[in-house]
Amino acid sequence: MRKLLLLSSLMTIIISCSPKVYPVQSCVIVSEQNNTITLRATGFGKHKIESLDAAEKNALESILFRGIPGSQYNNPLISLREDQALQANPRYFKELFEKGRHKSFIISSVPVTNYSWTKYKKWTITADITVNIFALRKDLEQNGIIRKFGL
C-alpha cells in the first residue's frame, strides 16, 4: 500500500511538471503582389471545413489587428486596439466573421497540410490563403472602420 501511494504521488509530480502546450494559430507571409497577400495560416476545428474557415479568419484577423511581419502590411490595417474596434463596430465585425462575409475577401484558400491531430490535442489544418487587401481596405473605408487616405 505504501509503495502504491509513493508511486501514485510520483506519477502526479511527473504529470504536473510536464510542459503545458498552448495551441497557437500561426500566420506567416508566403508572398505578396499588387493588392493581394498570401499567408500560410493554421486553424483549429472539429471538421476540416471548420478548421479551414478558422485558418481564413486567422489570416484576416492578423491583417486587420496584428499586421504581418516581413510584409508591407507589418502595421495592422486597423490602428485601433482590437477590443476597441470590435466594440465600436459590432455589426460590421459580426457580419464579417460570424456571417461568413470574410470569404468575399479571400481569393483562394489552398490546404497545404492534411487535416490532422496535433500536439495541442486539437484537429488542425494549414492553408495558403490569398487575401484581396485592396478590396478589404476599401470595404473598411466605406464602412467607416478606418479613415480614407488623407486628413
Add this chain to the structure above:
Amino acid sequence: MNMRKIIIIVLLIIVTISTAFSQETTPVVSVQTVQPKIMVIPYTKEGEDIRTILESDVNKRIVLTKIKEAFDSRGFTTVDFTAKLKSANDNNIFASGNQTDLKSQIIQMSGADVYVEAEDNVLLTPSGNSVKIIVTAYEISTGNSLANKVGESNKFYTDDIGKLASKAIESCATDFLNVIQEKFTDIVNNGRSIIINFGFDANSTYSMSSNVGTQELQLSDELELWMEEHAYKNNYHIQGTTDKQMIFDDVRIPLKDPNTGNNYNTNKFALEIFKFMRSLGLNISRDIKGNTIYITIK
C-alpha cells in the same frame, strides 16, 4: 353625407395643409476637410539640373509615376510635378543657375503641403541588375519627416531598368503610404503643426520683458499663458525666447473649428493672436507664409 365621409374629408384636408405648410428639411452638409496637397519630385544632387535630369531619364519618370499611381490607388490626387515644371518654364519663372533654389521654387509655387522625394540607385553587377529606391515624405512648412522607406527590386538578369524600378517602388509603396496615413491620423487627433514667430519692429518700444496687460506680466509670459490655453490639446513647444524674439516652433491647431465645425487654418489662428495682442494694447502686423505666422509688434 354621413359621418364617416365627413371624417375622411376632414382628415384629407388636415394632411394636405400639413404637407403644404411643412418646413422643408434641409440636408445636413458635412464639412469636407481640406486635404493636403502632395507633390512627388525626383531627388537631385547639388548642382544637378532638375529639368534635364527628369527629361533625359525615363527611369526617374517611371519612379515618379509609380508613386503617383500608389497615391491614386488610395483615392488621393497629387500635384503633378512635371506639369508645374512645364508651366514654370513657360512662364520663365526660373532663372537657370542655382538648381537647389529651382527645386525650392517649384515646391513653393506649387502650393504643396507635403512633398515626396524619390531617389533611385541602379546597381549593375555580373550577378544581375537591381534598383534601390529611397522615398521620403516631408511636411513643407515644418520640415517634419512623415515617412521614409527604401524599396529594392532584387537582382534580375535584365536590362529593363524601368521594370526593376517599378518592382522596387512596388515593394515599399503600400508601407510608405500607410506610414504617411498614420501621421495624418495623428494630425487629425492631435492637430496640425504650425510655427509662430514673435518679433519686434525696429522702432518698437516693447521687448519680451516689457510688462503688459492688466496683470502686468512680462510679454513672454502672457504669450505663453495664451498659447497654453489656445494650442490644441495644450500641445505647443517653445524653441527659444530672447528679449527681441520668441519662437514657438510647434503649435498644434485643430483641423476643424471646435465651435462651428468649419475648417480651421493658420489664418484663423493668426486672427486669434491678433485679437489677443489688441486686448493687451499692442499694435501688431502679421504675415503668414504656409504654416508659419510672423507677428511683428510695433
